[in-house]
Amino acid sequence: xxxxxxxxxxxxxxxxxxxxxxxxxxxxxxxxxxxxxxxxxxxxxxxxxxxxxxxxxxxxxxxxxxxxxxxxxxxxxxxxxxxxxxxxxxxxxxxxxxxxxxxxxxxxxxxxxxxxxxxxxxxxxxxxxxxxxxxxxxxxxxxxxxxxxxxxxxxxxxxxxxxxxxxxxxxxxxxxxxxxxxxxxxxxxxxxxxxxxxxxxxxxxxxxxxxxxxxxxxxxxxxxxxxxxxxxxxxxxxxxxxxxxxxxxxxxxxxxxxxxxxxxxxxxxxxxxxxxxxxxxxxxxxxxxxxxxxxxxxxxxxxxxxxxxxxxxxxxxxxxxxxxxxxxxxxxxxxxxxxxxxxxxxxxxxxxxxxxxxxxxxxxxxxxxxxxxxxxxxxxxxxxxxxxxxxxxxxxxxxxxxxxxxxxxxxxxxxxxxxxxxxxxxxxxxxxxxxxxxxxxxxxxxxxxxxxxxxxxxxxxxxxxxxxxxxx
Ligand code: UTP
Numbered sequence: 001x002x003x004x005x006x007x008x009x010x011x012x013x014x015x016x017x018x019x020x021x022x023x024x025x026x027x028x029x030x031x032x033x034x035x036x037x038x039x040x041x042x043x044x045x046x047x048x049x050x051x052x053x054x055x056x057x058x059x060x061x062x063x064x065x066x067x068x069x070x071x072x073x074x075x076x077x078x079x080x081x082x083x084x085x086x087x088x089x090x091x092x093x094x095x096x097x098x099x100x101x102x103x104x105x106x107x108x109x110x111x112x113x114x115x116x117x118x119x120x121x122x123x124x125x126x127x128x129x130x131x132x133x134x135x136x137x138x139x140x141x142x143x144x145x146x147x148x149x150x151x152x153x154x155x156x157x158x159x160x161x162x163x164x165x166x167x168x169x170x171x172x173x174x175x176x177x178x179x180x181x182x183x184x185x186x187x188x189x190x191x192x193x194x195x196x197x198x199x200x201x202x203x204x205x206x207x208x209x210x211x212x213x214x215x216x217x218x219x220x221x222x223x224x225x226x227x228x229x230x231x232x233x234x235x236x237x238x239x240x241x242x243x244x245x246x247x248x249x250x251x252x253x254x255x256x257x258x259x260x261x262x263x264x265x266x267x268x269x270x271x272x273x274x275x276x277x278x279x280x281x282x283x284x285x286x287x288x289x290x291x292x293x294x295x296x297x298x299x300x301x302x303x304x305x306x307x308x309x310x311x312x313x314x315x316x317x318x319x320x321x322x323x324x325x326x327x328x329x330x331x332x333x334x335x336x337x338x339x340x341x342x343x344x345x346x347x348x349x350x351x352x353x354x355x356x357x358x359x360x361x362x363x364x365x366x367x368x369x370x371x372x373x374x375x376x377x378x379x380x381x382x383x384x385x386x387x388x389x390x391x392x393x394x395x396x397x398x399x400x401x402x403x404x405x406x407x408x409x410x411x412x413x414x415x416x417x418x419x420x421x422x423x424x425x426x427x428x429x430x431x432x433x434x435x436x437x438x439x440x441x442x443x444x445x446x447x448x449x450x451x452x453x454x455x456x457x458x459x460x461x462x463x464x465x466x467x468x469x470x471x472x
Contacts, residue, residue, distance in 0.1 A: 007039060014048030015056075018196055022355050031203060038205050042188060054345040055195040055369050063298050069315050070284035070291050072271055072387035073256060081252055088255030092144045096234040099137055099148055099248050100219075100325070102212040102375070103130075103162065103241035104155035104184045108348070110242075111402045115158040117241045118165050121399055123412035123419075124443035124471045129241055129399070130165065134172035136248040136446035139454070148249060149178045149231060151224050155209035159183045182222030184214040189350045190369045198352040198368060201360070206352050206368070212240070212321075213341045213373025220334040228327050234258070235265070238323040238375070244411065245397040245418065246322055247450060253388055257324035266329035266382035269293075271317040272392040277304045282376065284317035284387045291385040293319050293376040317387055319376065320396045329382060339381050341373040393418050413437070419444045419472075420464075422452040429463035441469045448472050 008020045019039065026032045073079055091097055107116040120126035127135075137148050154162045163181050166172070171179055186207035188197040198206035219225045228236075235258060239246035247253075257268035269291075271284055278301075282293040296304070299315065306314040333339035350368035354361050361367075379385050390396075397414035400406040419442035420430040431439040442464065449455050449472075464470055 007036065010044035011039070014044055014051055015195055016197055018355055022199075026202075034203060035205070047188070050343055050371055051190060051195040054343060054371060055190055055192065058345065061298070063294065063300065064285075064287045064292075066288060067294060067303070068286040070286045070317055070387050072284065072317050072389050073260075075389045075391065077389075084255030084259065085252045086255070087259045088251030088253065089144060091235065091254055091258055092140070092148070092249060092251060093146050094232075095146045095148070096232060097148065097249060097254060098228055098231075098233045098236050099133070099150045100153070100215075100236040100238045101133060101150070101241050102153045102215055102238070104153050104158065104209045104214070105212070105241075106155075106157060106209065107242075109401045110399065115154070115162045115165065115241075116399075117152075117162060119399060119408075121244050121408065121411065122443050122445075123415040123441055124469055125445075127445075128165075129244055130162075131169065131172045132244045132446055133239075133241075133246075133248055134174050136450050138173055139447050139450050140249045143450075143454070147175075147178060147231075149180065149228075149233065150174065151219070151228075151236070152179065152181050153184050153212075153215050153218055154181055155184050156186060156207075157209065180224055180227060182218055182224050184218040185210045187371045189352075190371070192347055192367055192369050195369075198350060199355060200351075201353050206350055208348075208350075208370040208372070211344070211372025212375045213377055215375055216330055216334055216341065216378065219330055225327065225330055225334075234327055236325045236327065238325050240321045240398075242399045243320070243322075243396060244399070244415065245393075245395045247395060248446075249450075253322075253390075254324055256386060256388055257326075260386055262384055263386040264326075264329075264382050264384040266326045266332075266385065267379050268324045268386045268388065269376070269379065270320055270322040270390045270395065271387050272320055272390060272396055273316050274313055274318040275392070277301075277313055279318060281318040281320070283315045284319060285315065287380070290380045291382075291387065292380050293374075317389070320390075321375070322390075322395065323375070325378075329378075333378065333381055341377040343371045343373055346370045346372055393421065412441075416440070416442050422449065422455055423460065423464065425452045426455045426460065428460050431464060431466040439466045440464045443471045445472065 011020050103117045112119050117130040118128045121129050141148050187210045189206040189208050200206040237249045257263055258265045280296050282295050285292055285294045308314050347366045348370055349363045349366055351362045397411040398406045399408050399411045416438050420438040424430050433439045
C-alpha cells in the first residue's frame with residue numbers, strides 16, 4: 001500500500017486537495033482504506049499532465065496541415081474480389097481468425113438500463129445485439145467448419161451483467177469456452193471547470209471506461225492476447241456492439257487485410273460513402289502518406305464540401321468502426337510506450353456526490369470531462385493500412401440514440417431494407433411503397449444467412465405479402 005503521505009503529495013501535486021481533506025474526515029478506517037485503494041489504481045504522474053492538457057488549459061488540436069482523401073478499395077473497383085474472398089476463407093477455415101467486440105461503453109445516449117449488447121434490436125423477434133452476433137458466429141462456424149472464438153470487451157460498469165446475460169441464455173448456442181469476456185480500464189471523471197476528480201457517491205470515485213482505444217492494453221493485460229496466441233489466432237474481426245449489421249466475419253475483407261500488397265496485415269478498416277458532406281462520422285484521410293481517421297469536428301467545412309470532377313465528395317470515406325486487426329500488431333504496440341494512444345476529451349453530464357455539501361448532484365448541463373482513447377488512433381501506427389468500401393445498408397444500422405437518427409427505429413428500417421435487398425438478389429418479389437421503402441417488416445436471422453449469397457438454395461417464398469411481418 002502507498003504511504004498515506006505519498007498519496008497525499010501526489011493528490012496535491014495534481015490539484016486534488018479536496019480528496020486529501022475528504023480522506024481526513026472519512027470514517028471508519030475501513031471506508032478510508034477502500035477509497036484509498038481506488039485512488040492507488042490511478043497513475044497520478046500521467047493524470048496531472050492530462051488534467052492540464054484536457055481540462056484546465058484545453059485548446060482543440062489543430063487539424064493536420066496537409067490532408068488528402070485516403071485511397072480505398074471501392075465496391076465497383078477493378079480488384080480481385082473472388083481471389084481475396086478465397087484467401088480470406090482459407091484463413092477462417094484454418095481457425096486463424098477471432099471476433100472481437102467492444103462492448104464496454106456506457107451507452108448513455110440510448111437510455112437503456114443494462115449493457116447495450118442486451119438491447120432488443122432485431123426488427124421482428126427483437127433479439128438482443130449479443131444474440132444477433134452469437135448466431136452470426138454460429139452460422140459462420142458451420143459455413144467454414146472452423147472455430148471462431150469471440151472476445152468481448154466489457155468495462156467494470158457492465159462486466160458482471162454481461163456475463164450473467166450470456167450465462168442466462170446459454171451463450172446463445174456457442175461453446176462457452178470459446179467466448180471470453182475481459183474488462184477494459186477506467187479513468188476518473190473530472191469536473192470540467194476545476195479538473196477535480198468527482199465522487200460518484202461517498203464511497204466511490206466517479207469513473208468512466210477509458211474509451212474503445214483502451215482495448216489494446218486490455219487485450220494484453222487480461223490475457224486475451226495470450227489466449228489468441230495459444231489458439232493460433234492471427235487476426236481479429238473487430239466491430240462495435242451497437243451495429244447489428246456488422247458482418248461478424250467477412251472473408252473478402254480479411255483476405256485483403258492479410259494478403260493485399262498495400263496492407264501490412266496490421267490494421268485495416270471498412271468505410272461507407274458519406275451520406276452528406278456534414279454527416280457526423282470520422283473520415284479516412286491520408287496525412288503525409290499515412291492513413292488516419294479525422295473526426296468530423298476537426299475537418300473544415302471547406303474540405304468536407306470539396307467534390308471530385310464526378311460530383312462525389314472528395315472526403316467520402318466515412319468510418320463505420322469495423323476493422324481487421326493483426327494479433328502481432330497489438331503485441332507490437334502494447335510493448336512500446338512510444339505507441340501509446342493519445343486521449344481525447346468528451347464533455348458529458350456526470351451525476352456526483354458534492355463533497356462540500358454532502359448532496360448528490362444530477363446535472364442538467366454537461367459538467368464533467370471524460371478522458372477516452374479511440375481505437376482508430378491505432379491506424380497510423382500500422383506500417384501500411386488499407387480501407388475497403390462496403391454498402392451503407394449492408395453493414396451499418398447503428399443503435400446509438402433513444403429516438404431520431406441512429407435509433408432503434410432507424411436501425412429496424414435499415415434491417416428490413418437489407419433483408420429486402422438480399423431477398424430481391426435471389427429472385428424473391430418484395431413489395432415496395434411509392435417512395436421505394438419496403439411495404440413489410442422482414443427479419444432474416446443471422447442463423448439463416450450472414451450475407452445475401454447464403455440465401456441461395458434455401459427454400460424461400462416467391463413473394464413477400466404487402467404489409468406482412470416475416471421472419472426467415
Ligand atoms: P460510443 O462511442 O457510441 O459510446 O461507443 P457508448 O458508451 O456506447 O455510448 P454513449 O456515447 O455513452 O451514448 C461505440 C462502441 O465502443 C464501445 C461501445 O460499447 C460501443 O460498442 N466502447 C465505447 C467501449 O467498449 N468502451 C468505451 O470506453 C467506449
